[in-house]
Amino acid sequence: MLNWLKDPAAWLIILPIIVFIAAQWLIKKRTHKKQKSIKLAADISTFFFILADHVFMLLVFEKSYLLYILLGLFIVGIVLVSVQATREGELHFDKVLRGFWRICFMVFALLYLVLFIIGVIQSLLFLVG
Secondary structure, three states, rough: OOOHHHOOHHHHHHHHHHHHHHHHHHHHHHHHHHHHHHHHHHHHHHHHHHHHHHHHHHHHHHHOOOOHHHHHHHHHHHHHHHHHHHHOOOOHHHHHHHHHHHHHHHHHHHHHHHHHHHHHHHHHHHHOO
């Protein structure tokens, strides 16, 4: 029943949740600030969500969309840099990078949930059919 735990893809898929919860718990325990712990946990787990979404797409759609993911990240970065430069007249790299990373967390966490739901539906349809 727990054969899926032997699959490296399964571990890559659940890793972002584990990293987010562990980082949030450790940071909250150390700083006693809930808001700060959530933001830092999101920053830490973003890379793992990107990786998990790639693996999810490989499993669900049987095709790699890594190039599109990287292209999308690049376009979001360009848009953020141009908005920051036109709005403030100068570029604050730390603000742009923080905003970019937080947008990536939001997008990839949402995509993670959508892919999870699609995967569950596909599995149920496979079991029924």
